[in-house]
Amino acid sequence: xxxxxxxxxxxxxxxxxxxxxxxxxxxxxxxxxxxxxxxxxxxxxxxxxxxxxxxxxxxxxxxxxxxxxxxxxxxxxxxxxxxxxxxxxxxxxxxxxxxxxxxxxxxxxxxxxxxxxxxxxxxxxxxxxxxxxxxxxxxxxxxxxxxxxxxxxxxxxxxxxxxxxxxxxxxxxxxxxxxxxxxxxxxxxxxxxxxxxxxxxxxx
Amino acid sequence: xxxxxxxxxxxxxxxxxxxxxxxxxxxxxxxxxxxxxxxxxxxxxxxxxxxxxxxxxxxxxxxxxxxxxxxxxxxxxxxxxxxxxxxxxxxxxxxxxxxxxxxxxxxxxxxxxxxxxxxxxxxxxxxxxxxxxxxxxxxxxxxxxxxxxxxxxxxxxxxxxxxxxxxxxxxxxxxxxxxxxxxxxxxxxxxxxxxxxxxxxxxx
DNA sequence: TGTCTTATCAACATGATGTTGATAATCTAA
DNA sequence: TTAGATTATCAACATCATGTTGATAAGACA
Numbered sequence: 322x323x324x325x326x327x328x329x330x331x332x333x334x335x336x337x338x339x340x341x342x343x344x345x346x347x348x349x350x351x352x353x354x355x356x357x358x359x360x361x362x363x364x365x366x367x368x369x370x371x372x373x374x375x376x377x378x379x380x381x382x383x384x385x386x387x388x389x390x391x392x393x394x395x396x397x398x399x400x401x402x403x404x405x406x407x408x409x410x411x412x413x414x415x416x417x418x419x420x421x422x423x424x425x426x427x428x429x430x431x432x433x434x435x436x437x438x439x440x441x442x443x444x445x446x447x448x449x450x451x452x453x454x455x456x457x458x459x460x461x462x463x464x465x466x467x468x469x470x471x472x473x474x475x476x477x478x479x480x481x482x483x484x485x486x487x488x489x490x491x492x493x494x495x496x497x498x499x500x501x502x503x504x505x506x507x508x509x510x511x512x513x514x515x516x517x518x519x520x521x522x523x524x525x
Numbered sequence: 526x527x528x529x530x531x532x533x534x535x536x537x538x539x540x541x542x543x544x545x546x547x548x549x550x551x552x553x554x555x556x557x558x559x560x561x562x563x564x565x566x567x568x569x570x571x572x573x574x575x576x577x578x579x580x581x582x583x584x585x586x587x588x589x590x591x592x593x594x595x596x597x598x599x600x601x602x603x604x605x606x607x608x609x610x611x612x613x614x615x616x617x618x619x620x621x622x623x624x625x626x627x628x629x630x631x632x633x634x635x636x637x638x639x640x641x642x643x644x645x646x647x648x649x650x651x652x653x654x655x656x657x658x659x660x661x662x663x664x665x666x667x668x669x670x671x672x673x674x675x676x677x678x679x680x681x682x683x684x685x686x687x688x689x690x691x692x693x694x695x696x697x698x699x700x701x702x703x704x705x706x707x708x709x710x711x712x713x714x715x716x717x718x719x720x721x722x723x724x725x726x727x728x729x
Numbered sequence: 730t731g732t733c734t735t736a737t738c739a740a741c742a743t744g745a746t747g748t749t750g751a752t753a754a755t756c757t758a759a
Numbered sequence: 760t761t762a763g764a765t766t767a768t769c770a771a772c773a774t775c776a777t778g779t780t781g782a783t784a785a786g787a788c789a
Binding site: 569 | 734735736737738739
């Protein structure tokens with residue numbers, strides 16, 4: 322009901338605007354772009370822009386929301402209830418492999434949106450997405466707050482930030498490893514920490 | 526030699542502009558601010574702004590650099606060579622306590638710059654600062670790359686992103702814990718992971 | 730004190746913004 | 760395939776922010 326048929330011209334126009342935005346951000350940074358620049362690149366009239374979006378920021382916000390909603394829905398529809406989100410040494414979680422694979426598919430776009438300085442909204446939304454998976458996984462592993470070493474929110478933020486940081490690093494370096502390798506490394510560092518002979522674990 | 530006497534009026538003007546910027550970002554977000562807004566708030570003429578900065582972004586960039594340079598120099602001068610940056614269970618590293626204390630002192634400013642959406646430059650510079658400490662600590666602990674479970678750069682990014690995420694969480698929630706508590710939690714989750722009975726460590 | 734530096738102020742050209750109304754193109758459904 | 764509805768185009772507009780300039784005032788410093 323909520324999805325009436327959308328005029329294909331509208332979809333086309335919005336896609337053109339979004340593509341133009343991504344290109345221009347990469348070329349000259351988000352700040353310097355004007356609505357005029359975007360519509361010129363998209364071969365549309367400037368007034369047309371205002372039929373679809375309030376301003377530059379609105380275009381960016383809506384685009385990021387659409388992209389990340391697709392990501393989340395893709396994961397949900399592929400794994401709906403089938404895969405437990407547990408953390409095990411050297412066995413990368415399939416959802417995380419899928420995550421890196423999806424990002425790889427749209428690497429050009431993710432790279433621009435995640436690694437350009439001054440990209441409002443996208444990074445925080447991406448963080449929310451990751452927090453979703455991580456809090457889900459943590460609740461599955463340990464629903465009892467008392468058995469956590471640190472406040473739950475603290476841990477969730479710690480891991481989502483760490484994972485996002487790694488994703489950004491991967492993109493900045495032009496994806497030097499496969500999705501499976503990345504997911505494996507994440508499991509390993511999460512479980513074992515960074516040192517092979519784990520000098521951390523010397524409990525008193 | 527590089528620090529000639531700076532006219533106090535210049536310092537005053539720059540301080541006024543920086544303060545105005547921080548206030549306005551908090552009130553209406555970085556995007557919507559104009560140079561006119563900043564100079565009005567600072568009770569300065571708009572032309573005066575251009576005697577000191579190229580544009581809004583230049584003011585922001587220079588301000589963040591100054592703030593973070595002060596932070597780094599403060600830590601260096603307080604601990605110069607005295608404190609090893611090692612990671613031990615339940616014993617928070619003094620540099621990290623100091624870090625949280627410094628942020629607490631300028632919490633209003635850090636909160637705006639780190640948690641407002643769309644804050645160019647500051648977050649990435651802050652990340653660099655953290656990466657500095659972390660890579661220093663990791664090299665002290667384990668200079669041999671072969672004994673790492675994951676690529677060194679991967680681990681450095683993982684931890685700096687995680688730590689920055691936790692700092693942002695702390696600020697967003699209006700510093701609900703003391704710097705010492707925060708530093709302790711960071712050590713604990715880094716060393717032991719999030720679970721008290723560490724179910725992660727079930728090696729095959 | 731006088732000199733140098735900086736701030737002030739008004740004014741200007743330029744360019745981006747957001748809106749409007751008339752017109753053309755394109756889609757959808759009968 | 761055609762008619763009616765939707766959307767895009769285009770030119771024009773007032774408004775606002777920008778960046779700069781030149782003349783003048785105020786403040787710092789030796």
